[in-house]
Every structure is written in C-alpha cells, then in structure tokens.
Amino acid sequence: MPQPRPIQIGLINTIGTWTLYKREVMRFLKILGQTVAAPMTTAALFMAVFAVAVGDRITETGGIDYVVFLGPGLVMMGVLQNAFANTSTSMVIGKVQGNIVDITMPPLGPLEVMTAMVAAGVTRGLMVALITATTLAVLGSAGFPLYPLTALMFLILGSTVMALAGLLTGIWADKFDNLATITNFVVQPMVFLSGTFYAIEQLPEPFDVLALYNPVFHMIDGYRYATIGQASFPPFYAALILLGISVLLGVICWLILKKGYKLKA
Numbered sequence: 001m002p003q004p005r006p007i008q009i010g011l012i013n014t015i016g017t018w019t020l021y022k023r024e025v026m027r028f029l030k031i032l033g034q035t036v037a038a039p040m041t042t043a044a045l046f047m048a049v050f051a052v053a054v055g056d057r058i059t060e061t062g063g064i065d066y067v068v069f070l071g072p073g074l075v076m077m078g079v080l081q082n083a084f085a086n087t088s089t090s091m092v093i094g095k096v097q098g099n100i101v102d103i104t105m106p107p108l109g110p111l112e113v114m115t116a117m118v119a120a121g122v123t124r125g126l127m128v129a130l131i132t133a134t135t136l137a138v139l140g141s142a143g144f145p146l147y148p149l150t151a152l153m154f155l156i157l158g159s160t161v162m163a164l165a166g167l168l169t170g171i172w173a174d175k176f177d178n179l180a181t182i183t184n185f186v187v188q189p190m191v192f193l194s195g196t197f198y199a200i201e202q203l204p205e206p207f208d209v210l211a212l213y214n215p216v217f218h219m220i221d222g223y224r225y226a227t228i229g230q231a232s233f234p235p236f237y238a239a240l241i242l243l244g245i246s247v248l249l250g251v252i253c254w255l256i257l258k259k260g261y262k263l264k265a
Contacts (some may be wrong), residue, residue: 021116099225118164151223165187
C-alpha cells in the first residue's frame with residue numbers, strides 16, 4: 001500500500017518557494033561586505049568624484065543642486081546592478097559547481113522558481129537602496145523621498161526587470177566569462193548612458209530621443225522624480241513601460257524554465 005506523502009503540495013508549492021527564496025537571500029546576506037557595503041561605497045566614491053570634478057562647473061541641473069540631482073541616479077544604479085547580479089550569479093554558480101540540481105530536482109514549477117529567485121533579487125536591491133540612499137543623504141544628496149510610495153514602486157519595478165534579465169542571462173551563460181560579457185557590454189552601458197549623471201535634456205539630438213528607448217532611463221528618471229520631484233518623462237507612463245517589460249520578461253523566463261533550457265539534461 002503506498003505511503004502518504006509527508007507534505008501535501010497544493011496548486012502552488014508555497015513551502016518550496018519560500019525555502020528557495022530564503023536560500024537565495026541567505027546567500028547574499030553571508031557576504032554583506034560584497035553584496036551591500038560595496039555598492040554603497042561605490043556610490044559614495046562616485047558622489048565624491050563628481051562633486052569635486054564637475055560640481056563647481058555644474059552647480060544646478062534643472063534648478064536642482066547637482067549633488068542632489070546625482071544622488072537618486074547613483075542609488076538606482078546600485079539597485080539595478082545588484083538585482084541583476086543576484087539572479088545571474090546564482091544560476092552560473094549552480095552550473096559551475098554542479099549543484100543546479102538543487103533547483104531543478106525539487107517539486108518546484110517554473111513559476112515558483114522564477115518567483116523565489118526574482119523576489120530575492122528585489123530584496124537585495126531594496127537593501128542596497130536603503131543603505132546607499134542613507135549614506136548619500138549624509139553626504140549632502142537627496143534625503144527622504146518626496147513621494148515614498150512612488151519611490152518604492154520604481155525600486156521594485158526596476159529591480160524586478162533587472163532580476164528577470166539576470167535570471168535569463170544566468171540560464172544562458174555556461175561560465176562566468178559569458179556572464180561578464182553581458183554585464184560589461186550590455187548592462188553597464190545601459191546604466192551609464194541612462195541619465196544617471198546628467199539630464200537627457202542636455203544630450204544633443206538624436207541622442208536625447210534615443211535615451212527614451214533605454215528602459216534603465218525610465219527606472220532612474222522615475223525614482224529621481226519620486227525623490228526630488230524632477231522628471232524628464234511622465235512617471236505614470238514610465239511605470240507602465242516598466243510593468244510591460246516585467247510581464248514580457250516574466251513570460252519569456254517562465255517558458256524557458258518550463259522547457260528546462262540549459263538546466264536539464
């Protein structure tokens with residue numbers, strides 16, 4: 001007579017999803033110096049360098065003090081890079097070390113795996129945002145956001161998009177060299193050319209229009225609006241664009257995980 005299962009799994013494996021989420025969170029919490037403190041230090045160094053190098057020549061941007069204008073971009077830059085890194089490195093480490101079966105073997109569906117890993121990436125992004133924003137506020141940048149809920153919305157949307165992109169990259173990459181290629185030649189240029197350090201109105205034509213097609217621009221511009229009340233693009237439409245990208249990447253990721261591309265023999 002068959003023995004009953006010790007754990008009854010319903011339509012959604014909530015226990016397995018929560019366990020995978022905790023595993024991914026604990027993975028980056030064990031190295032906080034690298035995963036959270038390092039982005040904060042990088043943002044502070046950028047702030048110091050730009051304040052000294054160009055602060056006396058660009059005192060205001062759109063009527064806002066340049067140091068105050070720069071802060072939200074640096075915060076979001078750290079959030080996006082770390083949300084992407086959390087999911088992408090987790091998948092590549094699993095492949096390189098041979099323990100990717102910890103994800104493929106348990107009774108977890110593609111939606112559950114995606115939800116747990118993306119949620120962990122968003123968690124890391126929010127932690128980086130909180131610590132970096134606090135540090136930059138002490139250094140004289142923007143302090144508490146003018147619109148906290150809007151700021152939180154753009155932080156979650158931005159980190160969700162990048163966590164999904166990181167998960168897709170991690171599934172595709174077979175080694176760290178492949179991951180570094182995407183990071184250095186796709187992610188970094190998109191972040192640095194998205195209005196982190198300047199307003200797109202300062203760009204000559206047609207680059208000011210082309211910047212609008214960079215999704216990272218909408219993440220940074222939306223968060224900047226929520227923090228200091230200045231935006232180059234309507235925040236409502238920016239949020240819709242990011243939501244649409246999140247849904248599109250989520251569907252692609254779900255289909256790839258369901259197929260087991262590069263994850264199952």
